[in-house]
Amino acid sequence: MHLLRHPLPAAEGEPAVTTIRIIGLGSPFGADRIGLLAARRLAREVRLPPGVEVIERDRPGLRLLEDFTGARAVLLLDALAGGIPGRVREVERSALLARAAPLSSHALGVAEALALAEALGRLPEAVGLLGVETGPAPGPEDVDPVWVQALCLRVPVALERLVPDRRVAGCGGRIRSRR
Amino acid sequence: MTKRGRSIRVPVLARVEGEGALEIDIAGNRITRLDLRIYEPPRLFEKFLEGRSYLEVPDMVARICGICPVAYQMSAVAAIEDAFGFTPGPELRAWRRLLYCGEWIESHALHIHLLAAPDVLGFESVLDMAQAWPEVVERGLRLQALGNRILAVLGGRSVHPVSVRPGGFSRLPGPEALDPLQEACRAALETARDLVAWTASLDLPRETQDFPCVALRHPHEYPMNEGRIAATTGLEIPVSEFEAHFEEYQVPHSTALHSRLAGRSYLVGPLARLNLNRDRLPPPVAEALAATGIAFPSHNSHFSIVARAVEIFLALSEAVRILDDPPPAAPALARPLQPRAAEGFGCTEAPRGILYHRYRFDADGRVQAARITPPTSQNQARMEEDARLALERFGLDRPDEELRRYAERVIRNYDPCISCATHFLRLKVNRR
Numbered sequence: 001m002h003l004l005r006h007p008l009p010a011a012e013g014e015p016a017v018t019t020i021r022i023i024g025l026g027s028p029f030g031a032d033r034i035g036l037l038a039a040r041r042l043a044r045e046v047r048l049p050p051g052v053e054v055i056e057r058d059r060p061g062l063r064l065l066e067d068f069t070g071a072r073a074v075l076l077l078d079a080l081a082g083g084i085p086g087r088v089r090e091v092e093r094s095a096l097l098a099r100a101a102p103l104s105s106h107a108l109g110v111a112e113a114l115a116l117a118e119a120l121g122r123l124p125e126a127v128g129l130l131g132v133e134t135g136p137a138p139g140p141e142d143v144d145p146v147w148v149q150a151l152c153l154r155v156p157v158a159l160e161r162l163v164p165d166r167r168v169a170g171c172g173g174r175i176r177s178r179r
Numbered sequence: 180m181t182k183r184g185r186s187i188r189v190p191v192l193a194r195v196e197g198e199g200a201l202e203i204d205i206a207g208n209r210i211t212r213l214d215l216r217i218y219e220p221p222r223l224f225e226k227f228l229e230g231r232s233y234l235e236v237p238d239m240v241a242r243i244c245g246i247c248p249v250a251y252q253m254s255a256v257a258a259i260e261d262a263f264g265f266t267p268g269p270e271l272r273a274w275r276r277l278l279y280c281g282e283w284i285e286s287h288a289l290h291i292h293l294l295a296a297p298d299v300l301g302f303e304s305v306l307d308m309a310q311a312w313p314e315v316v317e318r319g320l321r322l323q324a325l326g327n328r329i330l331a332v333l334g335g336r337s338v339h340p341v342s343v344r345p346g347g348f349s350r351l352p353g354p355e356a357l358d359p360l361q362e363a364c365r366a367a368l369e370t371a372r373d374l375v376a377w378t379a380s381l382d383l384p385r386e387t388q389d390f391p392c393v394a395l396r397h398p399h400e401y402p403m404n405e406g407r408i409a410a411t412t413g414l415e416i417p418v419s420e421f422e423a424h425f426e427e428y429q430v431p432h433s434t435a436l437h438s439r440l441a442g443r444s445y446l447v448g449p450l451a452r453l454n455l456n457r458d459r460l461p462p463p464v465a466e467a468l469a470a471t472g473i474a475f476p477s478h479n480s481h482f483s484i485v486a487r488a489v490e491i492f493l494a495l496s497e498a499v500r501i502l503d504d505p506p507p508a509a510p511a512l513a514r515p516l517q518p519r520a521a522e523g524f525g526c527t528e529a530p531r532g533i534l535y536h537r538y539r540f541d542a543d544g545r546v547q548a549a550r551i552t553p554p555t556s557q558n559q560a561r562m563e564e565d566a567r568l569a570l571e572r573f574g575l576d577r578p579d580e581e582l583r584r585y586a587e588r589v590i591r592n593y594d595p596c597i598s599c600a601t602h603f604l605r606l607k608v609n610r611r
Contacts, residue, residue, distance in 0.1 A: 028242045059245030062293050062305070066324050112306070116293075119309045120316060 021071040022054040025078040031134045035078040038151040064113035073126035073163045083133025091129040126162045202607040213567045214432035225549040233544040249282040250529030252343040258536040259345040262523025263516045270506035277501045278333045279403045280494040285326025286530035287487040292319020298588045347513035361502035371492040378488040379471035383481040392451035401459040418526040437560040444560035447532025449486035480592040518544025555596040
C-alpha cells in the first residue's frame with residue numbers, strides 16, 4: 001500500500017484540523033464486506049493526516065446519523081449492487097440524497113440516515129460515496145482483495161474532490177456556511 | 180448496503196436491512212391465513228461456531244446482530260462460563276451490567292424516537308416527523324449517543340465492543356474516562372424521566388390481547404445478565420431447563436422456527452420484562468411509572484413504547500449508580516478459564532428480550548454444538564397472532580396500503596431485529 005503513504009498533504013501553511021470522516025459500510029457477508037474491509041485496511045496500513053479518521057459501520061441503519069455529526073466531510077465506502085464488477089464509482093451528495101427520496105418500501109438505513117441528517121441540518125456539505133460495483137445480483141460470494149485495493153487507492157482523489165479547500169473556519173480560512 | 184433497486188442475495192440471516200414479508204388470505208371480514216416472514220434466526224452462525232475455540236465465540240456471535248452485539252456477547256460468555264464452572268464476582272457483574280445499560284439505552288432510544296414515534300404521531304416516515312418535530316428526533320439522538328458513549332468507554336468502540344472476554348474484560352477504563360461519563364449520564368436523568376411521561380401522554384391505541392409474558396427474574400435486581408426464566412403463567416425455571424419448556428416448531432411458510440410455551444405464543448421484551456419485574460425498579464423509576472397512570476401488568480402491546488422509556492430511565496439510573504462508585508477494575512479483568520468437556524447455558528436480556536445460548540464444548544474448549552435462540556425469533560408467533568387479531572379489529576375492507584401500514588405499526592411494537600428502516604414490510608393480500 002506504499003502508494004497511499006502520505007496521500008493527503010496538509011494544505012500549505014495551514015494546520016489541517018478539519019474532521020474528515022471516512023466510513024466503511026457493509027455487513028459481514030460476501031461482497032457486502034467491501035466497505036468494511038477497505039476501512040480496515042486504510043486504518044491499519046495508511047498513516048492518515050491529522051483530522052482524518054476512518055471507522056467501520058456494520059449495518060448501521062439510522063445509527064449513521066451520529067457519525068455524520070461533527071464531521072466537516074464524510075466519505076462513505078460501500079459496495080454498489082449492479083454495474084460492472086470491480087468498477088469503482090463516486091456518487092456525489094445530490095445523487096445520494098435523490099436516491100433517498102421518495103422513501104419507498106425498499107428504503108434502506110443508509111439512504112434514510114442521509115435524508116434525515118439533511119433534514120436536521122446534521123449532514124455536512126461535503127458528502128460523497130465511493131463504491132465498488134459488484135455486478136448483477138446475486139453478486140460475488142466473497143470479496144476480491146483487488147477490489148478492496150482499488151477502492152482504497154481512489155480514496156485520496158475522492159477526498160480531494162470532497163474537500164478541495166481544507167482550511168478551517170476560525171483559523172484564518174474561508175468559512176463555509178452550513179445550511 | 181447501498182442498492183440501486185436490486186438486492187444482493189446474502190445468507191438469509193444477514194440482512195438486518197432486509198424486508199419482511201406478510202401474506203394474508205381474507206374471506207369477508209376474517210383473515211383465514213396469515214404468514215409473517217420477518218426474521219431469520221442465526222442458524223448459519225450456529226454451524227460456523229462448530230470447531231471454534233470458546234475464546235473466539237464472543238466476537239463471532241457479536242456479528243450476528245449489527246444492532247445488539249453486546250447482548251450476544253453477554254449471553255455467550257454466560258454460557259461459556261457456565262460450561263467451565265466460572266462464576267463472575269461482584270465487580271465483573273457490575274461492569275457487565277454497566278455495559279448492557281449502554282446497549283439498552285442506545286437501542287430503546289433509537290426505537291422510541293426514530294421508529295415508533297412517527298407511527299404514533301401520525302407521520303409517514305421519520306423524515307416527515309423530523310420536519311415537524313426536530314426536537315423529538317434530537318432527543319432520541321442525544322440519548323442514543325449517550326448509550327453509545329457508555330459502550331465506547333467500556334467496550335473499546337461503540338460497535339462490536341472488543342473488550343468482552345470469557346472470564347472478564349480485556350481492559351477497563353480509568354477515572355479520566357469514567358468521570359465525564361458519569362456526569363453525562365447524571366445530566367440525562369431528567370430527560371429520561373420526562374421521556375416516560377411523554378410516551379405515556381401519546382395517543383396510543385387501547386388494545387388488549389391475551390398472552391403469556393416471559394422474562395428473567397432475579398432476587399433483587401431488574402434483570403439484565405442474570406436470573407431464572409419466569410413467565411406470567413407462574414413458571415420459574417433455571418436457564419438450563421429452557422429447552423425443556425420452550426418448544427421450537429417448524430411452520431410451513433417460513434424457515435424460521437416458531438417458539439411456544441405450553442402450546443401458546445408468548446411475548447419477550449420490555450413489556451414482558453416490566454410486567455414481571457415492576458417490583459425491581461428503583462424508587463424514582465417506579466414513581467415515574469406510577470405517575471403515568473397506566474395499569475401494569477399490561478397486555479396492550481402499544482404500551483411497549485412506555486416500557487422502553489421506563490427501561491431507558493432504569494438503565495440510566497443504574498449507570499449513574501455504578502459510575503458513582505465504580506468497582507475496581509482488576510477483579511473484573513479476564514483471567515484464562517479452564518476449558519472442559521461440558522455443556523453450558525446462558526440467557527440474558529437483550530433490549531428485545533431474552534437471548535438464549537447453549538454450547539457444548541470438547542475437552543479443549545472447542546464448540547461441538549451451538550444453539551442460539553434470539554428474542555425476535557421467540558416473538559414471531561406472537562407477532563403473527565397479534566397482527567391477525569389487530570387487522571381484523573382494524574377492519575379489512577380497506578386498501579392494501581392501509582393494511583400494510585397498520586400491520587407494520589403493530590409489528591413495530593415488538594422492535595423486531597429486522598431493520599432500522601421505517602418501511603420494512605411487503606404485503607400480499609389474497610381476497611376471496
